[in-house]
Amino acid sequence: MTRLTAPFLDDPALARVLAALSAEGAQALIVGGAVRNALLGEPVADVDISTSARPEDSIRLAEAAGLRSVPTGIDHGTVTVIADGRGFEVTSFRRDVETDGRRAVVAYSDRIEEDAQRRDFTMNALYATASGKVLDPVGGLPDLAARRLRFVGDPRARIAEDYLRILRFFRFLAWYGREADLQALAACRELRAGLAGISRERIGHEMRKLLDAPDPSRAVALMAEAGVLSLVLPGADPGDLPELVEAEHEFGTGALPCWPRRLALLAAPNAAGALRLSRDEARSQDQIAAALALHPPVAAWRHGRAVAAQSVLIRAARGEAPPFGWCHELARGAEAKFPLAARDLMPELSGPALGEALKRAEAAWIESDFTLPREVLRRIALRQEARA
Incomplete structure (x- = not known):
């Protein structure tokens, strides 16, 4: 039996919510990312709960225990239960009745097995009790140990339920996987056209998360091979992405966010719109x-x-060595102040002629490596203008 050891199991607020939901015999389990990440030794951001109680019962049980609840997704079986000022998302066990590739019609279930069957990947279909006992209805533990990303059941069926799962596959591969299930890859390639029905906002959300992974280069390369990258981000070229990740490690990135830089490297002509x-x-x-x-x-x-x-x-990833002392050089550039102002050229110049003279002076100042003083720049601007 696998048992979870994680700091959140000692959280009094979580314990109160789980105890309230199970007070009349319903199952109340920690599910998904919290269990997965804890088993991998990765940080846990949010703790989600799955329960056999119906949404109205979850609200009633929470209130009976003195906890406040908010029906944040009541149509989908989700309520947020608040304990000690923090919210826990609680979703009732569900099974899919009908799907159209974007959203599903669900029915509530009393069985964890049915709830697990509607989840996307086996490593996300892991549950844990309040004491840390791990429940694995679909064989996710061996996949997690191997870092193998595999859909629950038939990959084509899971993707047909929500085509965004194609992008989720590559995103989770980048963050948690070492091995991509070949059947899953084939299904992503075969059904990729379904992404045309997904909103660009949802696609953009997934791509940001994917590109923020510690090293998304292999997952993005597989996206390209499967014909998915060109579909969601036409014109993108991931060829230098491994070198960019290497450059980030070599030169450091500080607090700079990853995904904007990596997206810029891909150089898709209309990334903003896509x-x-x-x-x-x-x-x-x-x-x-x-x-x-x-x-x-x-x-x-x-x-x-x-x-x-x-x-x-990005230039380093493309083979251009950064200038010596580049951090200092960037600081020097950022602190530089162009010493010439429009008033320095008046009343001799005005209108468009004034703007052109300032541009020429600026070009000379840049060419001098920011060294030319104001008076020299003023003479350059006026003399150039006289020649014109």
């Missing part, structure tokens, strides 16, 4: 692309140190 990026995210992609065309200190001056650092790592 993944429904926010305005700020799209602007970041444009800035990184612009920084790639500039000398790193100049990139830091124009777009900021963080954007320039992203571009340095």
Whole structure:
């Protein structure tokens, strides 16, 4: 028997919720990511609960124990039970009645086996009791030990229930898998056209998580081989992604987020539209692309140190060695201040001529490695303008 040892098992708030839900004999189990991650020794973010109690009974039992509940997803059998100021998502055992590739019609069940059968991957269909006893209805423990990502049951049937599971397959492979089930890969390739019916917001959400994995390069390469990458991100080229991950380890990334840099490396022409990026995210992609065309200190001056650092790592992945002392160079560029202002060229110049003169002076200042003083730049601007 496998037994889970994890700090969250000693959480009094979790214990209160589990005790309340099981007060009249219903099963109340920790499920999914918390069990998977604890067994792998990975951090646990949220603890979700699965129960044989119906949603209305979960609410009643919680309130009887002095806990507040919120019907956050009542149509899907989910309520949030709040204990000690923290929310725990509680979902009743379910079985699928009808699916259309995007959403499912479900019926409640009393059996953990039926609930497990509707989950996506075997490593996500693991349950644990309040004492830590692990329940494995679909054979997920051997897969988890081997880091083998396998769909529950027939891969085609699981994907047909929700085509987003194709992207979830590659995302979970990047985060938790070493071995991809060949039948699962074949099903992802065969059914990839179903992703056309999935909203770009949901696709973008999955792609962000995938690209944030410690090393997504193998999973993304398999996506490309399966014809999935070109479908969700047309024009993307993952060829240099392994080198980017290596550069990140070699040169360090600090607090810089991973997925924007890795997405920029893929160089998909319309990534913002394909993944429904926010305005700020799209602007970041444009800035990184612009920084790639500039000398790193100049990139830091124009777009900021963080954007320039992203571009340095991408250039390193593409075979260009970073300049010596590049961190210092980026700091120097980011702190540089162009010493000439429009008022320095007035009243001699005005209108478009003034703008052109400032641009020429700026170009000379950049060419001098930010060293030319204001008076020299003023003379350059005025003399160039006189020649024009």
